[in-house]
Amino acid sequence: xxxxxxxxxxxxxxxxxxxxxxxxxxxxxxxxxxxxxxxxxxxxxxxxxxxxxxxxxxxxxxxxxxxxxxxxxxxxxxxxxxxxxxxxxxxxxxxxxxxxxxxxxxxxxxxxxxxxxxxxxxxxxxxxxxxxxxxxxxxxxxxxxxxxxxxxxxxxxxxxxxxxxxxxxxxxxxxxxxxxxxxxxxxxxxxxxxxxxxxxxxxxxxxx
DNA sequence: GTCCAAACAAGTAAAGACGT
DNA sequence: ACGTCTTTACTTGTTTGGAC
Numbered sequence: 724x725x726x727x728x729x730x731x732x733x734x735x736x737x738x739x740x741x742x743x744x745x746x747x748x749x750x751x752x753x754x755x756x757x758x759x760x761x762x763x764x765x766x767x768x769x770x771x772x773x774x775x776x777x778x779x780x781x782x783x784x785x786x787x788x789x790x791x792x793x794x795x796x797x798x799x800x801x802x803x804x805x806x807x808x809x810x811x812x813x814x815x816x817x818x819x820x821x822x823x824x825x826x827x828x829x830x831x832x833x834x835x836x837x838x839x840x841x842x843x844x845x846x847x848x849x850x851x852x853x854x855x856x857x858x859x860x861x862x863x864x865x866x867x868x869x870x871x872x873x874x875x876x877x878x879x880x881x882x883x884x885x886x887x888x889x890x891x892x893x894x895x896x897x898x899x900x901x902x903x904x905x906x907x908x909x910x911x912x913x914x915x916x917x918x919x920x921x922x923x924x925x926x927x928x929x930x931x
Numbered sequence: 932g933t934c935c936a937a938a939c940a941a942g943t944a945a946a947g948a949c950g951t
Numbered sequence: 952a953c954g955t956c957t958t959t960a961c962t963t964g965t966t967t968g969g970a971c
Contacts, residue, residue: 732955747941759956761942778942
């Protein structure tokens, strides 16, 4: 069977630009220059014969066609990511988790997680913020008070009041099995305790 | 508070380099 | 030859800081 597909690089550029609503941020994520992203998107629009973005000054807006196109493309990349992760031998999936500086890492019983999800390795990076997530240094981020961010899915992981802790993941990968498992496990954790003698700054790899 | 100029930021287009 | 990317010059709107 032959699929009539646009260039996948162009689709990647479109998907990233649509999530960030910025060629610059998309370029950052894809490790190319904004010019390259702009050209890829432009080429895609020319090929499809459909305008996907409204270019305003210092602002990108998805056209109706772009809004209609994005979910399918994102889902497609998610399927590819899922298929790839299932293809790998057990134990080779590594989830890199960024954690804000004031989070008590002792809350995370990683040994328990590994015993339940032997196929997922977890590596923690603290301190980490949106910068690390956008740069791709971490796959997901536990952030303080980040209830929304364009192109990212933000989900509350504690039930307390105030700013709270949020799990932030790129829209394109937020439903990957390892992130879904990690999110569910986080939510099942007991509530946070007072941080009397907290001693942060663990950075290091943990593999199952 | 308003005006203005300079600096800054974001995107576009064209030319050319590079790898296959 | 082709696809992809970088570099450079350029345009345009926003921000900032100083003068009035």
